[in-house]
Amino acid sequence: MSSARIIRVNELLKREIAVDLPRLFTSSNFDTSAITVTGVETAPDLHDATVYVSIFGHEEGRTKMIRFLNSHRKDIQARMSKHVILKYTPRLHFKLDSSIENGDRVLGILAQLDIPEDDTPAEETL
Helix, strand or coil: CCHHHHHHHHHHHHHHHHHHHHHHCCCCCCCHHHEEEEEEEECCCCCEEEEEEEECCCHHHHHHHHHHHHHCHHHHHHHHHHHCCCCCCCEEEEEECCHHHHHHHHHHHHHHCCCCCCCCCCCCCC
8 A cells, every 4th residue: 555545544544533532532531632643553454553642631640541542442443434434444552642742841941941142143254
């Protein structure tokens, strides 16, 4: 399968899962507003897809939230298969993506640095 098609499938699944999560778990006590679907990697045979999610807050309950998503993956797959027509509906595997957190941490460190601004223009040397 071409890589362009896999990229399109990944983006389609990412968008559909992001829309379906709040709809599926609105009545439960699961905090869907803290979850962001950051990416999807689908296997070339379309049988499996790894869904990367970022969880804002809930530092102590992240592994529990990932386990919750993995335990309800059949519900998510069933809803997704109604809107996404593929030869195979991929089996979803949810994993925690901490890249957004790491970026926030780096930005926080950079903001704390005291870098003096040089008001004089640099002189060109010839």
